[in-house]
Amino acid sequence: MPERKALSVAVPDDLMEIVKIVAEHSGKSMSSSLIYLAERGAPIFIEEMNKFEAYKALAAKRKAEENKNHS
Structure with missing residues (x-):
C-alpha cells in the first residue's frame, strides 16, 4: 500500500455534502x-447517485401500484 501523507484541505460545501453522504452510507x-x-x-x-435515486423512485412507484392493486 502506498504511503499516505497528511493534507489539510478546504472543501466546498457542495462537495462536503457528497463526502458526508458517502461516509454515512459506507460507514x-x-x-x-x-x-x-x-x-x-x-x-x-x-x-451513480442520480441513477440510484431514479431507481429508488421507480421502485417506490411500483410498490405503491402493487399496494393499490392488492387493496
Whole structure:
C-alpha cells in the first residue's frame, strides 16, 4: 500500500455534502470518503447517485401500484 501523507484541505460545501453522504452510507470516515471521491471522481459518483435515486423512485412507484392493486 502506498504511503499516505497528511493534507489539510478546504472543501466546498457542495462537495462536503457528497463526502458526508458517502461516509454515512459506507460507514467510513469523512477523510476516507474524500479520498474515495478523489480517486473515483466526484462526477462519476454524482451520476451513480442520480441513477440510484431514479431507481429508488421507480421502485417506490411500483410498490405503491402493487399496494393499490392488492387493496
